[in-house]
Amino acid sequence: MRFLFALLAALAASVASPALAQYQAPKHTVDYPPLAGSAEDLEFGPELQRGRSPAAMLADSRKLAAALAALQPQRPKLVDAYVVSIALDSDPVFGREAREAGKVLGARYDAKGRTIVLGGSSGAAPSELPAGSLTSLTLALARVAELMDKQQDVLVLYTTSHGAKVGIAYHDGDEGFGILTPSRLAGILDGLGIKNRVLILSACYSGIFVPAVSSDTTALFTAASSERPSFGCMAENDWTFFGDAMINHGLRKAQPLEKASDEARGLIGDWEGAARLQPSNPQVSIGDKVSTWLVPLEARMPKTASQPVGRPATDALKGG
Secondary structure (H helix, E strand, O other), rough: OOOOOOOOOOOOOOOOOOOOOOOOOOOOOOOOOOOOOOOHOOOOOOOEEOOOOOHHHHHHHHHHHHHHHHHOOOOOOOOOEEEEEEEEEEEEEEHHHHHHHHHHHHHOOOOOEEEEEOOOOOOOOOOOOOOOOHHHHHHHHHHHHHHOOOOOEEEEEEEOHHHOOOEEEEEEEEEEEEEHHHHHHHHHHHHHHHHHEEEEOOOOHHHHHHHHHOOEEEEEEEOOOOOOOOOOOOOOOOOOOOHHHHHHHHOOHHHHHHHHHHHHHHHHHHHHHHOOOOOOOEEEEEEEHHHHHHHHHHHOOOOOOOOOOOOOOOHHHHHH
């Protein structure tokens, strides 16, 4: 179950899968530090790095620079999608989910060469990817804004992490901390002029983003309402409930985005009901002008569905 991420409290320690015994992903073992002096300070989306080695910082900077440089320019006669998939927590479930989301969304939206995945370890080995952080997310979005035609092209953003009623948590082991607030995400996207966007936010309480980032050219999907947790975020899982339903099932099929979301919400409702969990109430907001770019983009979707991968999120509830 996705637990409430208390801003000034410790996150629960990750549980390592026996199959991953040779490599241990970074764990959360220390208290989450204060990030702001007041509620107003949180609106700026604070980020803190604590004790990270200079060599590790340089290595990650190089990986991020290479990934950003590899993004391809837009094609003038097509509605292009730029996919950014990010795990903002180092628990391996989020790294696994972000990687597969990048594959699924990149294939669905013809985004080969225009997809970037940011995140920590998938659990098997140290991460080959640039780290998922508030800084790397901001820089990736800024690079996308440079490359895209903002009048016709589309940002497809997938985020996965723990969340709280103040925003989505950035938490990398004991070294990286932060909060992505609704106002900060809205400020980044609006400031960069990224108007056409599919935003898929997987975190507890992610419905708090609806008022801030909804627009007539935005399709927004959240794992839960502003008052509810979502489920499936144990470190050893391959998927959260929302990621499994939305990415691993709904969006693999050649069906419209809204229909994929309907399928995902139905699956989540069934899974939560079978486990007697409080409904997470995923939220959907699709602007009136979304069809102007979504229809031509989805006309190029693969006609054949890809197969789900990984252990179903509900397996964890069975102890299997």
